[in-house]
Amino acid sequence: MLKYAIxxxxxxxPHTGYEIKQTMDKSTGHFWHAKQSQIYTTLKKLKxxxxxxxxxxxxxxxxxxxxxIITESGxxxxxxxxSQPVTKLDDSKVILLLKLFFSGKENKETILTQLxxxxxxxxxxxxxxxxxxxxxxxxxxASQPDLKRDALLWEATRRFGELHEEIxxxxxxxxxxxxxxxx
Amino acid sequence: MLKYAIxxxxxxxPHTGYEIKQTMDKSTGHFWHAKQSQIYTTLKKLKxxxxxxxxxxxxxxxxxxxxxIITESGxxxxxxxxSQPVTKLDDSKVILLLKLFFSGKENKETILTQLxxxxxxxxxxxxxxxxxxxxxxxxxxASQPDLKRDALLWEATRRFGELHEEIxxxxxxxxxxxxxxxx
DNA sequence: TATAACATGTAACTAGTTACATGATTGG
DNA sequence: CCAATCATGTAACTAGTTACATGTTATA
Numbered sequence: 001m002l003k004y005a006i007x008x009x010x011x012x013x014p015h016t017g018y019e020i021k022q023t024m025d026k027s028t029g030h031f032w033h034a035k036q037s038q039i040y041t042t043l044k045k046l047k048x049x050x051x052x053x054x055x056x057x058x059x060x061x062x063x064x065x066x067x068x069i070i071t072e073s074g075x076x077x078x079x080x081x082x083s084q085p086v087t088k089l090d091d092s093k094v095i096l097l098l099k100l101f102f103s104g105k106e107n108k109e110t111i112l113t114q115l116x117x118x119x120x121x122x123x124x125x126x127x128x129x130x131x132x133x134x135x136x137x138x139x140x141x142a143s144q145p146d147l148k149r150d151a152l153l154w155e156a157t158r159r160f161g162e163l164h165e166e167i168x169x170x171x172x173x174x175x176x177x178x179x180x181x182x183x
Numbered sequence: 184m185l186k187y188a189i190x191x192x193x194x195x196x197p198h199t200g201y202e203i204k205q206t207m208d209k210s211t212g213h214f215w216h217a218k219q220s221q222i223y224t225t226l227k228k229l230k231x232x233x234x235x236x237x238x239x240x241x242x243x244x245x246x247x248x249x250x251x252i253i254t255e256s257g258x259x260x261x262x263x264x265x266s267q268p269v270t271k272l273d274d275s276k277v278i279l280l281l282k283l284f285f286s287g288k289e290n291k292e293t294i295l296t297q298l299x300x301x302x303x304x305x306x307x308x309x310x311x312x313x314x315x316x317x318x319x320x321x322x323x324x325a326s327q328p329d330l331k332r333d334a335l336l337w338e339a340t341r342r343f344g345e346l347h348e349e350i351x352x353x354x355x356x357x358x359x360x361x362x363x364x365x366x
Numbered sequence: 367t368a369t370a371a372c373a374t375g376t377a378a379c380t381a382g383t384t385a386c387a388t389g390a391t392t393g394g
Numbered sequence: 395c396c397a398a399t400c401a402t403g404t405a406a407c408t409a410g411t412t413a414c415a416t417g418t419t420a421t422a
Contacts, residue, residue, distance in 0.1 A: 001278065002409080008285035018373055031280040038410060040375055061418050063374045082289055085300050086279050089308060095184065096269050097214040097340045102191035103265055104333030110266055111336075117268050125272060150287030152365055153294075156358045157280045167350040175339045182335055185381080201401055221382060223403055244390050246402040 002034050002042050003051075007078040010052060010070040017043055017066065026136060027154065030129075030161045043068060051077055100175075108183045112176060119172045126165035129158060185217050185225050186234075190261040193235060193253040200226055200249065209319060210337070213312075213344045226251060234260055283358075291366045295359060302355045309348035312341060 009015055009023055017040045024033060034042075046052040051074030056064040070078070096118055103111055137158070141151045192198055192206055200223050207216060217225075229235040234257030239247040253261070279301055286294055320341070324334045 001276070001281065004285075005281060008281075011285070016373075017375090028281060028284055031275060031277040031284075033274060033276075035411065036373095037375080037412080042409095044375090059373080062372065063417085065373070078285070082282060082286055083293055085297055086282060087300070087304075089304055090275075090277055090279075091216060092214060092273075092275060093184070093216075094214040094273055094343075096273075097343060098184065098188060098191075098211060099265060099269060100336050101211055101214075101340050102187075102194070102261070104330065104336055106265055114268055117270070121270075121272055147287065149366060152361065153283050153286055156354075156361065157284050159357070160277075160280060160354050163350050163354050164347075167346050171339075171343050171346050174342070178335065178339065183332060199401075200403090201399095218383065219401095220384080220403080225381095227403090242401085245400065246388085248401070 001032070002038060003046060004078060004081050005032050005034070006039065006042060006046065007051065007070055007074050010068055011075065011078060014067045014069045016068065020068075028157070031157060046074065050074075108179060111179055111183070115172055115176050115179065119169060119176070122165050122168045122172065126162065126169060129162040129165055134158065184215070185221060186229060187261060187264050188215050188217070189222065189225060189229065190234065190253055190257050193251055194258065194261060197250045197252045199251065203251075211340070214340060229257070233257075291362060294362055294366070298355055298359050298362065302352060302359070305348050305351045305355065309345065309352060312345040312348055317341065 005024065005028060006020060009020055015023065017036070020039050020043075021034070021036050024039075043052065043054070047054060047068075051071055052068050053071055054066050054068045056066050058064050096114070099114070100111070103114075134155075137151050137154050140147055188207065188211060189203060192203055198206065200219070203222050203226075204217070204219050207222075226235065226237070230237060230251075234254055235251050236254055237249050237251045239249050241247050279297070282297070283294070286297075317338070320334050320337050323330055
């Protein structure tokens with residue numbers, strides 16, 4: 001899957017491996033991310049498959065930048081993937097729920113501490129969704145009006161994150177209240 | 184992590200690898216799952232680490248059942264994990280959002296088809312959360328009253344799934360309307 | 367004076383998936 | 395008669411993480 005994310009970013013403009021990591025963290029970070037090392041190994045595979053080409057840009061006192069460009073066949077591969085419907089649900093893994101599920105014999109305070117800590121983490125994340133990425137989107141649209149549709153979809157993914165955190169916090173409050181009362 | 188899920192199930196009662204898969208699918212399936220093969224390999228590692236022991240139950244005309252029991256050291260390992268706070272957010276991967284993010288140049292109908300298909304998938308999942316698991320929890324509590332606290336937490340995890348699907352559907356409706364109007 | 371940012375990559379490892387191998391019994 | 399359920403496991407693979415290796419320049 002990372003393969004497609006990388007092709008997607010390269011479709012907008014050439015990137016070095018380092019830049020892909022940065023762009024990804026700022027944009028798809030909350031629903032798709034990767035470590036720097038995995039980006040480099042995936043780029044290597046994409047090059048081997050002819051979906052991407054790269055050329056070095058010499059630099060002094062630093063390793064040469066290696067700029068990656070999507071090829072025609074890479075563009076087709078991306079397009080093919082984009083047109084295919086997603087026919088099943090993601091399989092999510094939520095560590096907190098796993099722990100909670102088996103916590104019936106833990107004491108009340110341990111569970112409440114756990115839940116309250118989560119609440120603070122999600123509260124912070126919720127605030128991030130409400131501010132940061134919107135600015136970024138506005139900037140891009142101002143400078144490149146042809147990305148207006150793209151920006152609408154980016155905003156939709158941001159909105160997803162915001163709603164997700166909102167509901168998470170609501171659930172935590174509900175659950176904290178339940179444990180306080182019935183446990 | 185699967186390691187702890189398995190220890191958690193074995194804490195309730197002995198299981199064969201096959202039964203762990205079934206129990207997991209019915210209970211933690213929506214926030215933690217594993218393939219049968221991974222369960223077998225993880226059980227093997229747990230045995231090697233002395234956290235679990237197993238003994239075969241001979242059967243005719245079928246491979247012997249191998250019943251697994253948690254050891255004292257396995258119990259301690261589980262307990263240690265349960266008492267530790269979860270200090271960071273899960274890193275989630277949502278394929279639909281990744282695809283949507285890069286779909287600025289797709290045509291309107293492709294995107295709407297994509298979103299409507301997702302809506303039907305999540306609608307079905309939402310219905311599942313509202314019925315199935317509640318029955319299961321009620322049965323257990325009726326037969327084992329000492330699991331009342333456990334049942335409260337199981338219900339909380341079910342509720343999470345329900346809320347999650349509800350918000351997902353709300354977001355899909357919002358996004359479908361946005362695409363219909365502005366794209 | 368230390369640490370963050372810039373910039374590349376490989377090696378070893380853990381986690382998880384898919385495919386293979388085997389084979390009887392039960393229900394539709 | 396065919397598919398599902400019961401029941402075990404290994405092998406080969408893909409995806410992802412952590413650790414290693416190298417080194418400069420700007421900033422706090």
